[in-house]
Structures are given as structure tokens and as C-alpha cells.
Amino acid sequence: MHAAGAETGQAQAGVTASRRFGPYVLITSLDDPHTRIPVPERRYIARSHDGEHTVLLGAPPRGTDPQRFMAEADASRYLLGPYVAPATTCAAPGEAAWHARPYLPALPLPTALAVNGGPFAERTVRALGAALAETLAVVHGQELTYAGLSPAAVLLAADGPRLTCFGAVRTAAPDGTPRSGLPGLEPGSLPPEQAAGGHPRPLGDVFALGATLAYAATGHTIPERDELPPAVRTVISRCLARDPAARPQLAELLDVFAPNAAHESTGAGFATRAAALLGPGWLPSRVVAALCHQSAAVLATEIPRPTVPTSRQD
Numbered sequence: 001m002h003a004a005g006a007e008t009g010q011a012q013a014g015v016t017a018s019r020r021f022g023p024y025v026l027i028t029s030l031d032d033p034h035t036r037i038p039v040p041e042r043r044y045i046a047r048s049h050d051g052e053h054t055v056l057l058g059a060p061p062r063g064t065d066p067q068r069f070m071a072e073a074d075a076s077r078y079l080l081g082p083y084v085a086p087a088t089t090c091a092a093p094g095e096a097a098w099h100a101r102p103y104l105p106a107l108p109l110p111t112a113l114a115v116n117g118g119p120f121a122e123r124t125v126r127a128l129g130a131a132l133a134e135t136l137a138v139v140h141g142q143e144l145t146y147a148g149l150s151p152a153a154v155l156l157a158a159d160g161p162r163l164t165c166f167g168a169v170r171t172a173a174p175d176g177t178p179r180s181g182l183p184g185l186e187p188g189s190l191p192p193e194q195a196a197g198g199h200p201r202p203l204g205d206v207f208a209l210g211a212t213l214a215y216a217a218t219g220h221t222i223p224e225r226d227e228l229p230p231a232v233r234t235v236i237s238r239c240l241a242r243d244p245a246a247r248p249q250l251a252e253l254l255d256v257f258a259p260n261a262a263h264e265s266t267g268a269g270f271a272t273r274a275a276a277l278l279g280p281g282w283l284p285s286r287v288v289a290a291l292c293h294q295s296a297a298v299l300a301t302e303i304p305r306p307t308v309p310t311s312r313q314d
Contacts, residue, residue: 021098022091023048024057025303030108031152037110037215039152040168040184041069045103047303054298055089055100056155058164061184064171066097072148072167073099081138082272083131085155085162105295106155106162107287109212113219115290122229124284125217127277128154129232130257131161132209134274137250140202147200149208150189151215158291160278175199186211188221192242203244209253210239232256 019026024046031039041058048055060069070090076099079086087099113119120128132154139146148168155162169190172182179185180195187195189211191204211221213236218227228236235256238248258273283291 021046021057021059021100022089022095024053024055024098024100025049026057027054027298027301027303030056030106032108032111032114035110035114035152037152038150038184038186039108040148040150040165040171043108043164045298046100047301049303051303054103056085056103056106056164057098057100058087059096059098060171063183068171068174070097070099072171073097075144076166078142079139079144079166080142081135081163082274083135083160083162084139084166085164086166101164103298104157104162105291105298106157107290107294109151109154109156109161109216112156112283112287112290113216115286116284117286119219120216120284122217122231123277124282125213125229125232126257127274127282128156128161128216129209129213130254130274130277131272132163132212133250133253133257134272135163136202136205136209137254140205140250145200145202146205146208147194149205149212150186151212151221152186154212156283156287156291158283158288160274160282169194169200169204173197186221188215191244193244201244203247206239206247206250206253207241207244210236210247214240 027045027047030043030045042061044057046055046057047053060066073087073090076086085101087101089100091098107115136146146166147170148165149163153163153165155164168184169179172185173179176197178197179190189208191207194200194204214223214228215221217229225233225237235248235253238246241247254273258277
């Protein structure tokens with residue numbers, strides 16, 4: 001299926017209906033299979049056998065250690081923050097590696113740019129930057145490093161982004177092993193120190209955030225400085241500094257992206273400054289339309305019920 005169009009119909013469902021992970025039947029891929037942006041996980045929209053639960057399901061990319069993948073998936077269950085999407089269900093011991101979270105209509109950032117026909121306006125970039133900066137600040141407050149932020153790791157929903165792919169850098173290779181060119185890692189989003197095999201640290205998340213925002217604003221994770229919107233050019237450029245010590249702190253980024261925003265409560269009970277920027281109009285109309293189409297198509301998809309053999313009566 002071409003995920004950019006969010007075409008989830010019966011014909012596409014038939015391609016994947018026989019593929020299962022645990023109690024879930026795959027409906028369709030979440031990501032465009034033709035994207036040139038590396039995706040840290042194989043991601044699907046799936047539904048439980050009984051049809052009661054629809055989820056976003058992730059599995060490790062081919063060539064990745066499934067045990068490291070599951071260790072990061074399990075750790076993500078404890079993540080806090082207003083715009084993070086932790087795993088809520090994981091594969092049982094002995095099963096093929098997978099994890100799942102409740103479905104919500106969402107498009108990966110690269111798909112959303114394709115639907116939009118190009119980079120986002122400054123308003124959307126600011127809102128995205130504020131939401132992701134706040135989320136990373138909460139994660140760092142848990143004494144964790146996200147080590148997985150990249151354009152494909154960001155899902156866009158109507159009420160804000162959702163950050164996925166926790167620990168993708170650690171999953172790709174252990175510390176001490178060069179990570180450049182490994183499956184699922186987007187080169188421009190990978191901090192130089194982590195590409196060289198260094199232990200992921202919080203300022204590496206700041207680099208990845210800068211690269212992701214640069215992508216949202218220009219379509220490139222390593223843009224020319226003049227391509228960036230003037231209002232955020234300096235701060236994004238600082239995020240992309242090769243020297244971690246030269247990168248800004250998340251609080252400084254939030255002051256740039258949401259300078260006058262007051263804290264508002266989200267539906268999840270978090271007080272967040274980003275919420276003020278995520279009201280109607282924060283996403284382009286084409287992206288909103290694609291989200292509506294995806295939601296309707298997923299709702300209309302039927303999962304074949306398992307056949308129960310009947311006993312013969314003589």
C-alpha cells in the first residue's frame with residue numbers, strides 16, 4: 001500500500017490479512033514503502049482477531065537484533081510526556097519481536113510532507129518544535145536519553161505529534177560499534193558522536209531534534225542554513241552543531257518556539273506550553289484530510305474471523 005495516500009481498503013487489507021503478530025492481524029503498512037527516509041521500525045496498522053482493538057504495531061527492521069529491539073520496546077512502556085507514544089503491549093517470550101500501542105489516525109512526518117506537497121510553514125514547524133522539545137525534556141527528567149528521534153519517528157495526529165521509535169540508535173548497534181549506514185538510521189539525524197559508536201546522551205537528542213525540524217521546514221535533515229525559516233534559523237543551526245557542548249538546552253528551544261504560550265492542560269493531564277500552538281490550523285489542510293481518510297478507511301476494513309472447525313455428526 002502507498003501510505004502517503006493512506007489508502008487502507010479491502011484490496012490492500014487482503015495483501016496482509018494472513019500476516020499476524022501475536023493476537024493482531026496486519027491491515028496495512030503505516031509507512032510508504034517507497035520512501036527514501038529510513039524508518040527505524042517496520043510499522044503497521046493492525047487489529048485483534050476479535051476485531052475489538054486496533055493498534056499501531058512495530059517490528060524490528062530486518063538485520064536488527066530482536067532482543068535489543070524488545071529491550072527498548074519494554075523500556076518505552078514507562079515513558080512519560082504529553083506527545084510520546086510508548087508501547088503498551090509487547091510480544092510474549094518466544095514470539096517474534098513486536099510491540100503495539102493503541103491506534104490513532106496519524107501520518108509519519110515524511111508521508112505528511114509528501115501529502116502536503118513540500119515542507120511545512122513556520123507555524124507548523126514551531127508547534128512541532130515546541131511539542132517535541134517538551135516531550136524530550138520530560139524524558140530527560142526521567143534520566144533517559146531518547147536515542148531514536150528522526151523524521152520517520154515522528155507521527156502527526158490532529159492534536160499534536162507522537163514520538164515513536166524509542167531507543168532506535170541503541171537497537172541498531174551497541175555502544176562502541178560504529179552506527180553509520182545501519183538499517184533504520186537516518187544519517188542526517190544521527191548525532192556524530194553516536195554515529196561513531198558513542199553512548200547516547202541527552203544532547204544527542206537535541207541534535208536529532210534540530211535535524212527533524214530542519215526536515216519539516218526544508219525537506220532535508222542537513223539543509224543549507226539559508227533554506228531554514230529566518231525566525232528559527234539560528235536555533236536549529238545550533239542544534240546541528242557537531243560539538244555537543246555548543247547545542248542549546250531544551251528550555252531555550254521552548255522559549256524560541258513558544259515564547260508567549262501559557263501552560264495548558266492536555267487530555268492526558270499534562271500541563272504543556274505546546275498545546276497553545278496545536279489548535280485548529282496547526283496542520284495543513286491536506287494533511288488533515290489524509291488523516292480523516294485514513295481513519296475512515298481503517299474503520300471500514302474488516303478482518304476475517306478465524307474459522308472454527310465444526311465437528312461431524314454421524
